[in-house]
Amino acid sequence: MSRIACLWIPHFVAETMRESGEPGPLLVVEDGRVLDACAEAVGQGVSVGEPTSRALARCPDARVVPVDRARCLEVWEQVLDALALHSPGIEEARWGTAYLDAGGMAGLYGSEANWCQAVRAEVRHAAQMEARLGVAGSRFAAWVAAKSCEPERGYRIVEQPDRAFLSPFPVDELPLPEETLRRLRLLGIRTIGGFARLPAISVAEQFGPDALEAHRCARGADTHPLSGQRREVLEVQLDFDVPETGLRPLLDAMLAASQGTLARLDKSGLGVRRITLQARLDGGGTWERAAWVGGELGKAKLQTMLASLLSGLGGDGGGVASVCLKFAGLEPRVGLQLNLFAHAEGRTRLEETLRQLAQKHSPGCVVRARVRSPDALLLRDRYALEDVDP
Amino acid sequence: MARTRRTRQLQHTISVIQQRWGPAAIRTARESDAASGPPALPTGFRAVDRLLGIGGLPRGRITELVASGTAGQATLAAKTLREAQRLGQQVAWVDVPNAVDLDFLARCGVGFEALTILRPWDFAHALTMTGDLLRGGGIGALVFDRIASLPPDAVEALDVALRDWTPTLDRSLCTLIFLTETPPDGSYPAGLTLPFFASARLLFQRQGWLYRRRQVVGFTSKVTVLKNRFGPSRQAALIQVKYTNGIQAGDE
Numbered sequence: 001m002s003r004i005a006c007l008w009i010p011h012f013v014a015e016t017m018r019e020s021g022e023p024g025p026l027l028v029v030e031d032g033r034v035l036d037a038c039a040e041a042v043g044q045g046v047s048v049g050e051p052t053s054r055a056l057a058r059c060p061d062a063r064v065v066p067v068d069r070a071r072c073l074e075v076w077e078q079v080l081d082a083l084a085l086h087s088p089g090i091e092e093a094r095w096g097t098a099y100l101d102a103g104g105m106a107g108l109y110g111s112e113a114n115w116c117q118a119v120r121a122e123v124r125h126a127a128q129m130e131a132r133l134g135v136a137g138s139r140f141a142a143w144v145a146a147k148s149c150e151p152e153r154g155y156r157i158v159e160q161p162d163r164a165f166l167s168p169f170p171v172d173e174l175p176l177p178e179e180t181l182r183r184l185r186l187l188g189i190r191t192i193g194g195f196a197r198l199p200a201i202s203v204a205e206q207f208g209p210d211a212l213e214a215h216r217c218a219r220g221a222d223t224h225p226l227s228g229q230r231r232e233v234l235e236v237q238l239d240f241d242v243p244e245t246g247l248r249p250l251l252d253a254m255l256a257a258s259q260g261t262l263a264r265l266d267k268s269g270l271g272v273r274r275i276t277l278q279a280r281l282d283g284g285g286t287w288e289r290a291a292w293v294g295g296e297l298g299k300a301k302l303q304t305m306l307a308s309l310l311s312g313l314g315g316d317g318g319g320v321a322s323v324c325l326k327f328a329g330l331e332p333r334v335g336l337q338l339n340l341f342a343h344a345e346g347r348t349r350l351e352e353t354l355r356q357l358a359q360k361h362s363p364g365c366v367v368r369a370r371v372r373s374p375d376a377l378l379l380r381d382r383y384a385l386e387d388v389d390p
Numbered sequence: 391m392a393r394t395r396r397t398r399q400l401q402h403t404i405s406v407i408q409q410r411w412g413p414a415a416i417r418t419a420r421e422s423d424a425a426s427g428p429p430a431l432p433t434g435f436r437a438v439d440r441l442l443g444i445g446g447l448p449r450g451r452i453t454e455l456v457a458s459g460t461a462g463q464a465t466l467a468a469k470t471l472r473e474a475q476r477l478g479q480q481v482a483w484v485d486v487p488n489a490v491d492l493d494f495l496a497r498c499g500v501g502f503e504a505l506t507i508l509r510p511w512d513f514a515h516a517l518t519m520t521g522d523l524l525r526g527g528g529i530g531a532l533v534f535d536r537i538a539s540l541p542p543d544a545v546e547a548l549d550v551a552l553r554d555w556t557p558t559l560d561r562s563l564c565t566l567i568f569l570t571e572t573p574p575d576g577s578y579p580a581g582l583t584l585p586f587f588a589s590a591r592l593l594f595q596r597q598g599w600l601y602r603r604r605q606v607v608g609f610t611s612k613v614t615v616l617k618n619r620f621g622p623s624r625q626a627a628l629i630q631v632k633y634t635n636g637i638q639a640g641d642e
Contacts (some may be wrong), residue, residue: 201522209527209562350480353526354506361519365509369492369502383492385507 003112004226005102005135006142007083007119012096014038015129016075017065025062027055035067070292075127077274077329082126086119091226099142101226102135116155130154137162139224140217144173162220167193174214180207192218201356212349234261234327243282243319247310254306254325255299261327262299271295273329275302277309282318289313297327358390431477431531431565434469435629438613442590443621446473450563451589451619452552456570456578461594462611462631467533467567468498474565475504479530482506482523486516486536513544517551524558524566536569537579545581552587591616600632608632 009015013036017028025041027034029052037046037055044059052064076095083090089101100119102112109115116133123131134145136158144166149156158165169192171184183206189195195203196218203215216222236257244250265272275297276290289309293301306325313320358366366388376382407416430446432439439446447453447470455463471481481504483490488509495505508523510516516534523529540548559566568588572578578585585591593614600608614626 201526204525204527205522209525209558212527347480347528349526350506350528353523353528356526357508357519357522360522361510361515365511365515365519367507367509369495369505369507371496371502379493383496383502385492388506 002137002225003102003105003135004137004139004142005087005100005116005119005133006139006146007098007100007123007131007133008143008146009079009096009123009127009129009131011036011038011042012076012129013067013072014041016072016127017068022063025059027052027059027062027064028067029064030067037062073273073292073294074290078126079123079129079131081328082122083119085122086115089226097143099139099226112157113155116157120154134158136165138217138220138222139226140175140222141166141220144169147173162222163193163196163218164220166218166220167191167196171195174218176207176211176214180211183207196220199356200352201360204353209349212352232330234264234330236261236325236327237322238324239322240320243321245319247307247313250320250323251303251306251310254323255303258302258325259299262297262302265297265327265330270330272297272327273331275305275309276326276328277306278324278326279313279320280322282321287313354388355390358388363387363390429563431470432473433466434473435466435613437627437629438466438592441613441615441621441625441627442618446470447565447567448589448620449565450560452556452559452566452568452584452587454568454570454584454588454591455594456572456591456616457594458572458574458576459596460609461596462609462613462629463569463592463594464494464535465498465631466592466594466613466629467535467569468495468500470565470567471495471505471531471533472499472501474531475501477530480504480506480528482508482529482532484508484510484516484520484532484534486510486513486534490535513540514547517547521551521554521558524555524562524564527562529562529564531565531567533567533569536571537582537584538571539573540579540582542581545579545583549583552583556587585617588617589619591618597628600630606633 013028014026015038018026018038025044026038027041027046028036032052034046034048034050034052034055036048041055041059041062046055046059046062056062056064072095076092080090080092080098083098083100087100087102087105090098092098102115105115106112109118112135116135119133120131123129130151131154132146132149132151133155134142134147134149135155136142136145141158141162145156145158148169171190171192171194172181174181174192174195176184184190184195189198195215198215200212200215203211236254238253238257244253272293272295274290274292276288279287281287289312291305291309293305354366364387367385368388370384370386371382372384373381404416404418429449430439430442430444431449432446455467457463471483474481481500483495483505485507490507492502496502506529508516508519510519520532520534523532537548555566568584570579570584593616595612595614597610597612599606600610608631611629611631612626613629615621615623617623
């Protein structure tokens with residue numbers, strides 16, 4: 001049985017942008033709208049996405065700061081790196097939310113509760129934030145569990161079947177358009193359990209085929225697998241017999257040593273999120289700088305970034321005894337990763353529709369053809385029609 | 391000045407409608423992708439694809455193939471299903487007369503592993519099942535076989551169903567093909583609104599039989615575009631349908 005965990009850090013962007021120890025409500029804005037707000041501001045009625053002026057009218061004491069995407073990315077990367085220590089598969093949904101493969105963790109950590117505590121402690125150590133975890137059999141149930149867990153405890157493990165767990169929650173939790181939710185309320189369907197009890201064919205008739213996804217979620221039948229990958233870090237290490245003092249030779253040597261890694265990244269269709277340059281100085285000190293790549297990394301781009309990083313190295317005195325270049329956050333380049341499950345999803349959807357059709361009408365009305373004996377003389381012996389099993 | 395004000399007022403109205411009903415509800419002609427036409431599904435007959443102007447039957451729309459007797463409409467429908475299967479799509483055949491010819495479909499190249507056959511009890515049941523299947527999604531092309539002389543209540547039911555299916559088809563990009571059988575005199579069923587809902591209508595007229603050593607080995611058919619929302623209409627092409635060595639098609 002698959003187990004999926006949802007990690008949710010409430011108000012991640014706002015907490016990232018908050019200076020340490022700074023009190024009071026905080027609004028993080030972008031393009032004149034609220035991107036995120038701290039718990040205190042939300043408590044005063046501020047909602048994400050509304051214009052800044054309206055948010056300030058609700059919460060006049062709030063401090064408004066523009067979003068620093070690089071900083072948020074950096075903190076989020078630290079969180080993901082921390083998660084990679086405890087899970088083989090991580091799929092990030094958005095800043096502050098990620099899904100983890102939790103299969104088999106109970107055996108490794110003694111129990112799923114121990115694993116949740118270990119993950120939360122790791123996140124606390126990496127980003128100084130309190131994360132909430134929900135563990136269930138499907139990603140939607142895990143998300144609802146993470147949102148509904150007690151803040152003091154910080155995690156919720158769903159032991160019962162997902163459908164039974166989701167049943168009492170309000171229907172507003174489902175990923176449905178506002179108009180559909182309004183119609184459901186008019187029809188008197190207020191809980192996820194009530195929505196799950198509707199026949200799938202009726203849901204498709206009333207709300208369109210797009211609502212079937214939410215219907216599957218409500219029934220705990222969200223079988224969409226995690227598309228996360230193991231977070232791998234590639235390293236290029238260079239040791240100098242004679243400490244290198246010139247920046248240009250250092251740059252050339254690092255570029256030459258990185259050729260194999262760049263070729264491997266290109267062949268695998270992978271992009272890089274971040275490169276980190278660590279240097280051990282001749283005098284015994286260490287020096288480290290990082291830069292965000294955020295996608296495809298070619299030789300020219302690497303050269304520019306390394307030159308920029310190394311420019312901060314001068315003036316420390318002495319030469320460089322060794323350098324280590326780390327390529328972190330490997331992920332498929334944008335536009336190159338195809339959805340390998342698209343065909344299977346279409347097929348699964350059709351199979352479900354055909355089963356519903358066979359149930360509603362009769363098995364004999366929905367049939368599939370099969371070649372029985374292609375060389376038979378009589379046509380009736382050559383092919384056969386088989387009912388679709390409802 | 392007044393023109394600028396009117397333009398601004400129109401833009402505001404458009405944005406209000408888009409906020410309420412979605413961005414696709416109203417668009418200016420420049421933003422619309424209607425000029426480029428919808429995606430098309432090849433028919434397997436190059437001459438017919440050229441006639442239609444977009445390279446095949448429009449996806450997400452209704453196409454009607456009209457014929458009287460043997461003229462190649464079922465062959466074109468079956469070959470279109472084969473082309474859809476080549477694109478990785480699942481296809482369906484609504485067998486209203488319960489007389490589907492599996493050998494014919496197999497000879498046209500239709501793979502059974504991606505084919506579903508609906509065998510309704512009657513015409514109204516066929517409409518219900520087709521609607522359920524379209525709403526469920528997952529089908530790339532569907533052939534409704536077939537419409538002949540219909541009683542008035544069936545005509546009315548078809549009209550209601552077509553109104554219901556049109557937006558569903560647009561969302562799912564399923565190609566819906568109706569096979570319409572007309573009497574030998576060519577009269578069209580009275581009251582049928584299918585020509586109004588169809589985006590493309592093709593008329594098949596058999597021109598003559600093909601012989602080899604006094605054996606009929608196929609026929610030649612004239613395909614005329616009666617209606618085409620995405621290209622020129624009233625154009626015609628000749629196609630050949632041969633029985634030998636399976637069913638083959640050649641353009642002339």
